[in-house]
Amino acid sequence: MTAKMASSLLKVAVTGLSRCARHSVPSVRALSLTVPVTVSKGVPQSLWKLGRLNHVAIAVPDLEKATALYRDVLGAQVSATVPLPEHGVYTVFVELGNTKLELLHPLGEKSPIAGFLQKNKAGGMHHICIEVDDINAAIVDLKEKKIRLLSPEPRIGAHGKPVMFLHPKDCDGVLVEIEQA
Amino acid sequence: MTAKMASSLLKVAVTGLSRCARHSVPSVRALSLTVPVTVSKGVPQSLWKLGRLNHVAIAVPDLEKATALYRDVLGAQVSATVPLPEHGVYTVFVELGNTKLELLHPLGEKSPIAGFLQKNKAGGMHHICIEVDDINAAIVDLKEKKIRLLSPEPRIGAHGKPVMFLHPKDCDGVLVEIEQA
Numbered sequence: 001m002t003a004k005m006a007s008s009l010l011k012v013a014v015t016g017l018s019r020c021a022r023h024s025v026p027s028v029r030a031l032s033l034t035v036p037v038t039v040s041k042g043v044p045q046s047l048w049k050l051g052r053l054n055h056v057a058i059a060v061p062d063l064e065k066a067t068a069l070y071r072d073v074l075g076a077q078v079s080a081t082v083p084l085p086e087h088g089v090y091t092v093f094v095e096l097g098n099t100k101l102e103l104l105h106p107l108g109e110k111s112p113i114a115g116f117l118q119k120n121k122a123g124g125m126h127h128i129c130i131e132v133d134d135i136n137a138a139i140v141d142l143k144e145k146k147i148r149l150l151s152p153e154p155r156i157g158a159h160g161k162p163v164m165f166l167h168p169k170d171c172d173g174v175l176v177e178i179e180q181a
Numbered sequence: 182m183t184a185k186m187a188s189s190l191l192k193v194a195v196t197g198l199s200r201c202a203r204h205s206v207p208s209v210r211a212l213s214l215t216v217p218v219t220v221s222k223g224v225p226q227s228l229w230k231l232g233r234l235n236h237v238a239i240a241v242p243d244l245e246k247a248t249a250l251y252r253d254v255l256g257a258q259v260s261a262t263v264p265l266p267e268h269g270v271y272t273v274f275v276e277l278g279n280t281k282l283e284l285l286h287p288l289g290e291k292s293p294i295a296g297f298l299q300k301n302k303a304g305g306m307h308h309i310c311i312e313v314d315d316i317n318a319a320i321v322d323l324k325e326k327k328i329r330l331l332s333p334e335p336r337i338g339a340h341g342k343p344v345m346f347l348h349p350k351d352c353d354g355v356l357v358e359i360e361q362a
Contacts, residue, residue, distance in 0.1 A: 046256045052279040056237055056309060060353040069352060073326050074311075075227045096311060098233040098279040103353075122354035125306040128237060130255075130277060145254050171250060172241040172284075173303035 048138040051131035051181050054159075055093075055100040059113045060123040063090055063105040070094045070101070084158050088112050091158060102158070127165070127175035135162050135180040142166065154180075229319040232312035232362050235340075236274075236281040240294045241304040244271055244286040251275045251282065265339050269293050272339060283339070308346070308356035316343050316361040323347065335361075 060066035063081060070076045070092075079093040088111035094101035104126060106114045116126055132138045135154055142149065148167035157163030157179055166176040241247035244262060251257045251273075260274040269292035275282035285307060287295045297307055313319045316335055323330065329348035338344030338360055347357040 048256075050255050050257050050277070053234070053237070053277045053282075056234070056306075058353060058355055062353075066353045073323070073328060074231050075229075076231050096231070096234045101234075101309075120354055122350060124354040125237075125309070128282075128306070142254070147254060168305075169303060172239055172243075172247045173301055173305035174239055 046141065048132055048134040048141060050178075051133060053099050054129040054131050054179050055102045056128050057102045057104055057126045057177075058123060059104045059116050059120065059126040061105075061117055061121060063092060063103060066103045066105075066123070067092045070103070083107055087158055088114075089158075127177050129157075129163070129177040129179050131181040132178045133181055135164060135178060138178055139164055147171075227322065229313055229315040229322060231359075232314060234280045235310040235312050235360050236283045237309050238283045238285050238307040238358075239304060240285045240297050240301065240307040242286075242298055242302060244273060244284060247284045247286075247304070248273045251284070264288055268339055269295075270339075308358050310338075310344070310358040310360050312362040313359045314362055316345060316359060319359055320345055327351075 058066070067078055067081070071078045077095040079091075079095075082091045082093070084091055085107055088106065088108050090105045090107050092103040094103065104113050106117065113126060117123065139149065139154065147170045150165035150167060154162035154164045157177070159179065162180045164178050166178065168175045239247070248259055248262070252259045258276040260272075260276075263272045263274070265272055266288055269287065269289050271286045271288050273284040275284065285294050287298065294307060298304065320330065320335065328351045331346035331348060335343035335345045338358070340360065342361045344358055344360045347359065349356045
């Protein structure tokens with residue numbers, strides 16, 4: 001157990017205590033650091049938390065046309081085109097205030113979105129990305145809950161933070177990316 | 182022209198003036214209410230503004246399973262199932278802090294998502310909904326810009342506010358809903 005995990009467990013235990021203050025529970029000092037994740041009757045405590053929607057990714061066959069739609073027709077603030085060769089995409093970020101759209105276009109021959117665009121010639125929603133507060137804890141937990149992951153370890157995503165993709169077949173047909181907040 | 186449109190036009194004119202204060206422009210009083218949308222050289226002023234992402238809608242073949250994924254596996258706060266017979270869907274709202282996911286499942290025989298689920302048996306992202314500050318102005322503007330709309334007039338959406346869907350063929354394969362903020 002890492003120091004971080006121990007700290008998380010303690011935090012969970014304390015949170016559990018404050019949530020259950022009306023019940024008779026041992027004092028914080030008496031709690032072991034190996035306190036089980038479920039600290040009170042039927043109330044599961046998770047070691048990680050889902051956060052905000054970071055972005056919706058849209059794969060597009062024509063990046064200039066798609067950028068013009070959001071910038072000139074819909075009036076959104078859009079970024080310059082950002083090539084991300086290590087991810088095999090060009091990206092344009094569309095700012096919506098509370099979150100972003102990310103327009104993706106293939107870069108290079110092994111682009112991970114090439115297949116998607118072959119099946120969806122007009123383009124389409126490719127994935128959603130939701131932030132998590134502890135991606136390593138999330139990965140352990142999701143594996144235990146039999147959610148298939150698309151890589152054995154987290155990778156560094158387009159924002160320079162660790163990310164992991166969950167299998168769409170385990171997520172109602174939606175490719176879900178989780179990203180360390 | 183309605184009083185609201187006139188008011189919007191005036192507001193745009195005043196905004197245009199304040200943005201262009203360093204240029205020589207006529208006083209507000211001298212401006213006609215039919216001032217063109219472009220009030221200074223090459224700087225188009227829109228009569229409406231795109232706002233925040235209200236939600237991402239996900240069509241699911243099994244609503245209980247999908248709800249359990251977001252609630253029990255991913256730990257999100259989810260609503261009870263809300264039947265919306267006038268929209269032909271059951272909905273579960275998944276709260277992500279900055280925005281929501283809306284899980285949709287067909288209700289009734291003429292559900293607008295039945296066809297989508299026949300093509301996408303595992304489910305999938307159905308549409309995104311972005312708020313606008315003036316849906317009537319947006320509709321006029323989008324029609325002028327040759328974006329096809331899926332109904333002649335806005336309808337009252339799932340949140341009790343006017344909404345309009347834009348044709349996916351004009352939006353990079355994405356069904357985009359705009360909703361009055």
